[in-house]
Amino acid sequence: MDSSSLSSSPDESAISEAMTLAGKARQLDARGSHYEAERFFHRALELIDPSVPTSHATLASIWNSLGELYLHMGRFDEAEQWFTKSLDISGSIRDLxxxxxxxxxxxxxxxxxxxxxxxxxLKMMGAPDDMRCGNYSCCRGLLRTTDLCICGGCKAAFYCSHSCQKDDYERHKRYCQHEMS
Incomplete structure (x- = not known):
């Protein structure tokens, strides 16, 4: 076996480096270092060639994470832009x-x-087979509609369990109460 078959391609190397940078960006975001996280995400995106089909799953993941960062920062228009890009490319590669x-x-x-x-x-577009719990820290992944309960207040949030709804209440209550008043 020659040494060229053991080394990774330039695309694989760039994707690997981009994922490393994106991981650091997610850690920075979790610590509240939003502007530094933003720089890391953009550096990661500069490494990826969007015309290479093998990079599409990585792009979708990074675009989604960048959208989450902007959501945390309260920059809703930018968050929506990146989530939409992620959704578009995810749809093209059928990454449920x-x-x-x-x-x-x-x-x-x-x-x-x-x-x-x-x-x-938007949530109901995934019905019945690929929905998510409304508790952002829930790790259950894809769920069926029958596995979820709807919030009794706003009727817009779905939860996999009473404990997930309870864990999410502090974040959710301002939206739920706004709709009820």
Whole structure:
């Protein structure tokens, strides 16, 4: 076996480096270092050639994470832009997990802007087989509609369990109460 078959291609190397940078960006975002995280995400995106089909899943993931960063920063228009890009490319490669995640994140933007009916419509696009719990820290992944309960207040958030709804209440209550008043 020659040494060229053991080394990775330039595309694979760039994707690997981009994923490393994106991982650091997610850590920075979690610590509240949003502007530094933004720089890391953009550096990661500069490494990826969008015309290479093998990079599409990586692009979808990074675009989705960049959207989450902007959502955390309250920059809703930018968040929506990146989530939409992620959803588009995820749809083209039929990545159901990323489609579901991007759609859920777009619904988060709509909820943050008190557009609860739009948020619910986005969530229901995945029915019945690829929906997500409304608790952003839930790790259950893709769920069926029958596995979820709808919030009794706003009727726009879906949860996999009472404990997930309870864990999410502090974040969700301002949107839920706004719709009820």
């Amino acid at each position: 997990k990323e489609i579901s995640t991007s759609r859920e994140n777009l619904a988060r933007v709509q909820r943050a802007q008190s557009e609860l009916l739009k948020a619910k419509a």
